Amino acid sequence: MTFPPELLQRLSIAQRVTVLTGAGVSAESGVPTFRDAQTGLWAKFKPEELATPTAFRREPRLVWEWYAWRRELVAKAKPNPAHIALVEWEKRVPAFTLITQNVDDLHRRAGSRNVIELHGNITRTKCFDENVVVKSWPETAEIPPRCPRCGGFLRPDVVWFGEAMPEEETSRAFAASAQCDVFLSIGTSAIVHPAASLPFHALEHGATVIEINPDPTPLTDEANYVLTGAAGVILPELVRALA
Numbered sequence: 001m002t003f004p005p006e007l008l009q010r011l012s013i014a015q016r017v018t019v020l021t022g023a024g025v026s027a028e029s030g031v032p033t034f035r036d037a038q039t040g041l042w043a044k045f046k047p048e049e050l051a052t053p054t055a056f057r058r059e060p061r062l063v064w065e066w067y068a069w070r071r072e073l074v075a076k077a078k079p080n081p082a083h084i085a086l087v088e089w090e091k092r093v094p095a096f097t098l099i100t101q102n103v104d105d106l107h108r109r110a111g112s113r114n115v116i117e118l119h120g121n122i123t124r125t126k127c128f129d130e131n132v133v134v135k136s137w138p139e140t141a142e143i144p145p146r147c148p149r150c151g152g153f154l155r156p157d158v159v160w161f162g163e164a165m166p167e168e169e170t171s172r173a174f175a176a177s178a179q180c181d182v183f184l185s186i187g188t189s190a191i192v193h194p195a196a197s198l199p200f201h202a203l204e205h206g207a208t209v210i211e212i213n214p215d216p217t218p219l220t221d222e223a224n225y226v227l228t229g230a231a232g233v234i235l236p237e238l239v240r241a242l243a
Contacts, residue, residue, distance in 0.1 A: 001237050007225050010208050011182060011242055016095040018180035019086060020198050021231075022188025024213060026102045028232040029077040051160045056128065060153050064144035067156045071122055079110035082186070082231035085239045087111040092242070097176035101188060101195050103158050116169050116176070118195055124157035133157055170194060177202040183209045187231045190217035199223070 011017075023033045045066070049055055056063045087110050090096040098115045100107055103122040107115050126133045129152030137148045144153045159165060173195075177183060183202035190196045190211075199209050199219050211223040212234050220226055227234050 001227075001229075001234060003227075003238060003241055004225065007210070008241055011238075014093065014181040014208075016180045017089070017093045017182045017184070018097045018099065018176045018198075018202065018207075019184045019186060020188060020195060021082075021086075021098065021100045021102060021107070021186045022192075022195070023102065024187025025080075025082050025100075025231050026077070026104050026106060027187070028082060028230060029080045029104075029106055031074060031077045031102075031104050031106070048161055051158075052162050053128075053160055054162070056153070056155060056160075060128075060155075061143045064153075064155070067122065067158075071156075074104040074106075074122055077104065077106060079106050080232045082235045083107055083110035083112070085235035089239050089242075090114070095180075097172075097180070099173045099176065099195070099198065101192065116173050118159075118165065118169055118173060120156070120158035120166070122156050122158055125154050126157040128153045128155045165194060173198060174201055177207070178205040180207050183207045184212060185209065185217075185219055185223070186212045186235070188213070188217070190219040 027033060050063050050066050083106055086098060090112060096114060098107055098112050100115060100117055101119050103117065103119050105121055105123045124133055127147040127150060130147065130150055134147055134154055137145050137154060144155065146152065147154055177198045178201060180202060183199055185199045188195065190199065200222065203209050203222060209223045210225045210227065211217065211219050212227045212231050214229060
């Protein structure tokens with residue numbers, strides 16, 4: 001793929017790079033999107049009916065087992081060339097921030113260091129009542145397991161419908177978007193807020209915004225550069241071109 005020389009020049013001198021990734025990046029590792037995961041036993045459920053605090057209060061075992069199944073899918077997935085390219089790029093930039101809407105932990109597993117997980121991490125578990133991460137608990141036959149501190153149910157550490165976004169992560173994401181020289185929106189629909197606001201926030205603060213996506217999004221007409229295609233193809237070529 002041939003990249004515009006002015007794009008490569010801009011990227012080569014950037015001191016502060018912020019990247020936002022969405023479901024498209026994980027899909028290239030074989031991780032089904034939120035709605036595509038409704039197959040087999042789970043086909044009769046809408047994800048919006050399972051990913052809510054109300055659903056968990058009503059049927060905690062059902063929700064826990066759905067996420068346990070999704071964790072199994074994620075555990076089998078491996079970082080793809082897009083994840084690896086972002087790791088390599090991070091090593092070359094003084095200030096590199098990776099913001100992700102994905103909950104699958106693939107960026108960290110690939111080796112990315114400065115990662116902001118806007119929607120949580122499905123591999124972590126927290127107490128439903130105390131909202132604190134729990135790393136271990138007594139093994140019992142009860143599903144979901146109980147918090148060893150307060151006895152409340154444990155749940156996945158992800159953001160559900162109807163829940164507030166994590167304040168610290170959201171604040172850091174907007175700060176990184178405002179302070180960067182270059183912002184890349186990769187594999188995201190640019191529809192789900194507040195993540196969808198981040199590239200526009202970067203534009204307002206003078207950053208060069210690049211979109212990498214197979215399909216047009218609400219960001220496409222506003223971005224400074226649009227690279228159409230799969231992240232796993234474009235990103236490795238882009239990083240090689242910069243080298």
